[in-house]
Amino acid sequence: MLKSNPGLALCILIAIGAICFALFSGDPYYVQVVIWVFANAALAVTLRFVLLIGELNIATAAFFGIGAYTTAVASTILGWPFFISLLAAPVIAGVISSLFGWITLRTKGPYFLLISFAFTEIVRLIYTKTEALGGNSGMIGMFPPMELDAYFPAIAISILAAILFGLYAAERSNLGRVFKAIKNNEDIPRSVGLNVIGLKILCLVIASTAVGLVGGVHAYTNSVIAPADFTYFVAVLALAYVKIGGEGHIVGPIIGATILTLAGQFLHSFGPYENIFYGAIIIGALLLVPGGIVGLGVRFKAGTLMGRAGR
Amino acid sequence: MELQVQLLMNTLQIGSVYVLFALGLTLIFGVMKIVNFAHGTFFTAAALVVTSVMMWSVDTIGMPIWFSYLIAFVMALLVVCVIGFVVYFFGFKYVLKDLNGSFILSIGLLLLLNGTYLILYGGVPRSIPAVIPGNITILGASLTIQRLVLMIVAAIITLGLYILVHRTKLGLSLRAVAEDQEAAMLQGIPYRRVALYGFLIGATLAACAGALMATVTPVTTVIGDDFLVKAFIIIIIGGLGSVLGAILGGLLIALIESFGGYYFDPSTATLAMFVLVVILLIVRPQGILGHAEK
Numbered sequence: 001m002l003k004s005n006p007g008l009a010l011c012i013l014i015a016i017g018a019i020c021f022a023l024f025s026g027d028p029y030y031v032q033v034v035i036w037v038f039a040n041a042a043l044a045v046t047l048r049f050v051l052l053i054g055e056l057n058i059a060t061a062a063f064f065g066i067g068a069y070t071t072a073v074a075s076t077i078l079g080w081p082f083f084i085s086l087l088a089a090p091v092i093a094g095v096i097s098s099l100f101g102w103i104t105l106r107t108k109g110p111y112f113l114l115i116s117f118a119f120t121e122i123v124r125l126i127y128t129k130t131e132a133l134g135g136n137s138g139m140i141g142m143f144p145p146m147e148l149d150a151y152f153p154a155i156a157i158s159i160l161a162a163i164l165f166g167l168y169a170a171e172r173s174n175l176g177r178v179f180k181a182i183k184n185n186e187d188i189p190r191s192v193g194l195n196v197i198g199l200k201i202l203c204l205v206i207a208s209t210a211v212g213l214v215g216g217v218h219a220y221t222n223s224v225i226a227p228a229d230f231t232y233f234v235a236v237l238a239l240a241y242v243k244i245g246g247e248g249h250i251v252g253p254i255i256g257a258t259i260l261t262l263a264g265q266f267l268h269s270f271g272p273y274e275n276i277f278y279g280a281i282i283i284g285a286l287l288l289v290p291g292g293i294v295g296l297g298v299r300f301k302a303g304t305l306m307g308r309a310g311r
Numbered sequence: 312m313e314l315q316v317q318l319l320m321n322t323l324q325i326g327s328v329y330v331l332f333a334l335g336l337t338l339i340f341g342v343m344k345i346v347n348f349a350h351g352t353f354f355t356a357a358a359l360v361v362t363s364v365m366m367w368s369v370d371t372i373g374m375p376i377w378f379s380y381l382i383a384f385v386m387a388l389l390v391v392c393v394i395g396f397v398v399y400f401f402g403f404k405y406v407l408k409d410l411n412g413s414f415i416l417s418i419g420l421l422l423l424l425n426g427t428y429l430i431l432y433g434g435v436p437r438s439i440p441a442v443i444p445g446n447i448t449i450l451g452a453s454l455t456i457q458r459l460v461l462m463i464v465a466a467i468i469t470l471g472l473y474i475l476v477h478r479t480k481l482g483l484s485l486r487a488v489a490e491d492q493e494a495a496m497l498q499g500i501p502y503r504r505v506a507l508y509g510f511l512i513g514a515t516l517a518a519c520a521g522a523l524m525a526t527v528t529p530v531t532t533v534i535g536d537d538f539l540v541k542a543f544i545i546i547i548i549g550g551l552g553s554v555l556g557a558i559l560g561g562l563l564i565a566l567i568e569s570f571g572g573y574y575f576d577p578s579t580a581t582l583a584m585f586v587l588v589v590i591l592l593i594v595r596p597q598g599i600l601g602h603a604e605k
Contacts, residue, residue, distance in 0.1 A: 056411050104588055109410055110346050110551055114543040122585045129578045227589045236418050243415055250345065273430075279422030286415050287405060 007251070015161040022153035025213075031153045035221055037261045038160035040053030042214045043234065044241035044253030045167050049207040051247060052171065053200050054183035055108060058235040059100065059116035062123045063093045063208040072139040072225055079131070082145050086159075086216045092189050093212025094205050103202035117183025120232045127227040136228030137239065156217050163210050168250050170206060179203050180202045240278065244285045246292025313451035320449065324458050324527075326565030327465030328520050329451055332471060332538050334543040335516035335559040337562035341489035342509030342551035345406060345413035349398070350542070351535025353514045355428060357387035358530040362437040369440065370544030380442045380526070387522040388515055394424075399507055407506060408492070421536075428532040437562035452563060461523050468519050469558060472512070476554055485509050489552055495560050496583040541568075544584050 005114035016037065022031050043064065050057035067089035104115045128136045144152040150299045170176055181189045182196055190196045219225055237260070238253075245256025260281075289296060332354060339347050361383040370377035371510040380395045396418055406412035476482040484505050496502050521535065528534070545564050547555025564584055571580030 051411075056414060103592055107592060110344075111547060113346060113410065113414065114547050115592070118540055118547070118585060119586065120545055122582065125578055125581055128483065239415060239418075273426065275422040276426035277425060277428075279419045279424075282415055282419035283402065283423065286412060286419065287402065 011251070012165075013253070015157075015165075018161070019154050019157050022157050023151070026293070033222075033262070033265060035153055035156050035160070036075050037258050038157050038164075039214055039218060039221070040241060040261045041254040041257040042160045042163045042259045043238040045164055045209060045250060046207045046211040046214070047235060047238040048247055048250070048253050048293060049167055049210070050204055051242070052176065052179040052183060053203045055105075055112050055200075055204075056239070057112065057116050057204065057207070058232050059097075059119050060207070060211055060232055060238060061232055061234035062116075062120040063097055063211045064218070064234055065127070065214040065225075065227075066096055067093045067212030068219040068225045068230070069133060069139070069215075070212070071216035071219040073133070074218075076139060076141045082148065082220075085142075086213070086220065087266075089216030089219075090209040090212040097208030097212075098201060098205050100208075101204040105197055105200045105204065109294065117232055120230075120235070124227045124230055127230075132165070134226075137223065138229075141222045141254060142223050142225075144220055156221055160219055163213060164250075164254065167206075167210060171250060175199075175202075175237065229232050240282045240285075241284065242292075244289075244292055245268035246294030246296075248291060248298065249294050252292050252294040259293075284291065316412060316450045318455050318573055320452055320458075322562070322569040323398040323462050323564045324429060326562040327462045328524055329538070329541060329565055330469055330558050331465055331516050331520035331523075331563050332540045332563035333549070334469065334554065334591060335513035335520075335585070336542050337546045337552055337554065337557045338472075338476075338485070338516070339485075339510055339547070340546070341484055342383055343403065343413075343506050344408040345403065345410065347403075348417040348539070349413060349424065350417075350513070350517055351533075351539045352421060352428075353391050353395065353426040353517035353530060353538075354521035354524070354535035355517035356424070356540060357391050358525040358534055359428060359432055359437075359532065360387040360390045361522050361525040362439055362530050363432075365439045366437075370567070376442055380439075384522045388518050389513050390434050391518035391521075392511055396507075399505035402501070407503075425533060425536075432532050433552070434532070436531045438529045439525060442526050455527075457526055461527060465520075465523060472516065473554060473558075475512075476505050481505075481508060515575070541584070544588055547588055 018034050021034060025031055043060065047057060047060045050060070070089045070092040071085050074080040074088045075082070078085075078219070080088070100119065104112055104119075105177065107115065127133050127138070131138060143149075144155075148155065152271055171179075178189060178194065178199060182199060188194050218229075238257075241256035242253040242261055243256070244260065246252030264274075270277065285292065291298065314592055335353070336347060336350050339345065339350070361380070364386050365376075365379050368374045368382060369376055372379075374382075402416050402420065403413065406416050441455075441457055443460055447456050447459060465572070473480075474553045476485060482513045484495065485508070487498065487500055488502055488505050488509070492502055494593035495505075517535070520538075524530075524534070542566055545560035546557055547560075548563065549558075549560030567583055567587070568577070568580050571577075571583050
């Protein structure tokens with residue numbers, strides 16, 4: 001399989017390289033940046049996974065937060081061991097998302113977009129009003145156990161990379177094809193006897209489980225979480241990664257996340273100009289490069305880069 | 312009794328602003344089939360313009376307050392129309408009927424405009440002097456005259472919009488485009504021009520809401536964003552694209568906020584709104600007055 005797919009082989013090599021970098025590099029800052037890149041890539045890829053069925057799921061941000069809070073509660077309040085706390089995150093996120101999907105996926109398009117937006121803000125409101133979850137200031141003290149501490153960055157990157165490869169495999173499977181068929185015209189899969197709503201819920205649950213795990217990793221990486229980390233803005237940035245990288249292929253969001261995360265490191269000092277920059281880059285990418293970087297690559301391959309006519 | 316009247320007054324006053332805000336959103340959705348996440352920036356721009364114009368005209372020139380407010384109001388609408396025109400021509404024009412594209416574009420605009428406001432105005436909230444001083448007592452409930460006038464003006468604007476949409480030729484083409492764009496074009500309705508009008512009317516409604524709100528609350532550079540989540544809940548309840556739905560939804564949400572906020576607390580009221588949305592989605596996914604999904 002790898003011989004016929006050099007791109008995949010290259011991605012595996014990059015992932016292994018990143019894990020080795022985390023194991024052997026002496027500079028914690030750069031290791032942290034690599035983890036951010038992988039975490040943002042995973043966020044963007046999970047957002048894109050629900051785009052496969054044609055829905056824009058702002059609640060990606062909510063399930064990211066639910067995962068992080070689950071791990072935080074499991075490790076600090078309940079005192080569960082490291083790996084179990086980490087695994088609780090995708091489980092809880094998956095359960096809540098199945099309920100959320102069961103209710104909301106009867107709608108689609110703009111309604112689903114708005115509902116998932118409102119859900120994200122409401123979940124955040126619940127954190128701020130719950131004393132046990134630390135209210136506005138959030139929760140602290142999620143640390144990996146001492147004996148694993150040195151290896152934690154490598155573990156985090158391995159988990160995040162596994163999520164990326166897992167979602168790639170899911171997209172390439174028959175299930176992934178059915179998801180795309182639903183996006184194209186959901187009446188056709190329905191006409192051959194498929195339970196379209198059930199499949200949509202499954203798609204949402206897969207993505208939310210994955211992003212819940214990303215949230216769990218985030219809780220341990222940061223050791224501090226607060227409601228303000230989980231606004232709808234998380235999904236907006238994820239969408240920016242998807243759009244800039246290109247949504248036609250799964251590497252698009254990964255490339256987008258890498259570029260913008262690295263660029264963001266330089267922009268943190270700019271205050272209000274940071275948002276202006278992000279706004280401008282999002283608008284620019286949308287209007288000038290509709291297919292994203294991957295789209296540019298495809299056009300370049302086809303030799304039509306210069307001869308593009310309109311949108 | 313007195314308390315209930317007070318809460319009811321409160322409902323009408325918050326509700327009237329919600330209605331104006333949600334009407335703009337729902338109108339833009341109806342005509343262009345896009346959700347404008349940057350709608351709050353129109354509201355904010357109008358409120359900010361009102362504060363700066365009044366600061367200049369009252370303090371520097373010494374105009375009477377009511378007169379300078381009128382000028383500020385008109386200026387606010389003009390500025391927002393210009394902003395709306397620019398963002399339509401350099402952005403929204405390219406993403407008509409493209410839900411994901413317009414979402415990204417409007418989020419980009421939200422970041423860009425809010426960042427610009429913050430640089431221009433800074434983070435300090437600004438207030439304007441009372442335009443119409445004094446209180447009035449209705450059935451034992453006390454109310455500033457200013458808030459009463461706000462309600463009346465908002466009601467007049469809402470009524471005006473209702474007449475515009477349901478009784479004029481422009482309204483007819485707006486509704487035709489919302490119903491079926493291609494059929495409307497076949498009848499000779501210039502879709503792009505109608506979309507532009509719909510967008511500008513929507514932006515102007517947000518500007519009216521913002522300029523009115525500036526009289527009763529301190530203005531910050533993110534004031535419009537607070538309305539966004541509630542406006543979304545309102546248009547989900549009322550049905551996207553429905554004028555009457557936005558009015559009823561706005562009043563209902565204001566009722567829950569006012570009474571729920573008093574008897575329980577504001578966050579419980581917000582949660583109650585969301586529970587309402589969930590129940591409604593299970594029973595009637597297309598909203599109270601929305602059309603059935605195709």
